[in-house]
Amino acid sequence: MSRVAAVQDAWWEVLPDQARLLPAELSLVDAFLDDERFIAPWRAVFAERLGRPSVPVETLLRLLYLKHRYQLGYETLCREVADSLSWRRFCRIPLTSRVPHPTTLIKLVRRSGAQAVEELNAALLGKPVEDKLLRCRNLRIATTVMEADIDHPTDADLLEHGVRKLGRLVGRIKASGAARRTRFRDRSRSAGRRVKEISRTLRRRTGQALGEIDRLTGEIAALARATLRDVAAVERNARRTLGKQPSGRLAHPVGGLLQQSAGTPRLLE
16 A cells, blocks of 8 residues: 655654754755655555555655665665664654565565656656756766677787778878889788688687687788888888978978888887
8 A cells, every 4th residue: 555655753853953954965855855756656556545554655765765875785775774863864764663674675666667767767857957957958878788799909900900001001102192103012901801711710619720820810910011011112212202301201291191101110010
């Protein structure tokens, strides 16, 4: 049976004023949760006349707030509320009454279902907007965690990436008008095919696969070394074509490309 409000306890009036005052944060939250919109989702969960009296809705709301605010388990929550006068008064639990049992709270939360939680979240967002405490056009919350494999870099992947990057860099140098006659072979596709072969070999999970991977990695390394030799020739002839002093190289667009190519071989060594 649904109960909205807790029974008023006259024993609170016996305590001194300091013991009856709530902390500033709990006082604000207590007034915030008095809104009827936070009570409405629970009315559809419990019958009004049938069954045993349940935990009052206002008490349940405040217990759940403390649980999520301080990241407590149900057992720890009930123990802390029982030992704290301010938390007990915030949850509106009379001094002569027991704190709800942890299993009771678990059952009530499970019974409420996802629909009640969604309505509470909607009310929690709608009230600050109506009170002009929060202004927003769109609010998007991502709470889904997807399991994904971690792709650690390998020697073969790094070498193949370097070959592709050097190929694009040489293409930009030649497009700018420098070292057009210098021979350069783009080995990106060859390195890419061997990386794919390594991926297929890994699926076999046999002892022979390890030797095959070492062989393919060595072939990619050979392609990278050959690419570096060609890049060195392209860089040398491009600088010769510019025919300028080192201080003035960057004035030409090719100078910036040559500066990029100068540091790239060291990354692959």
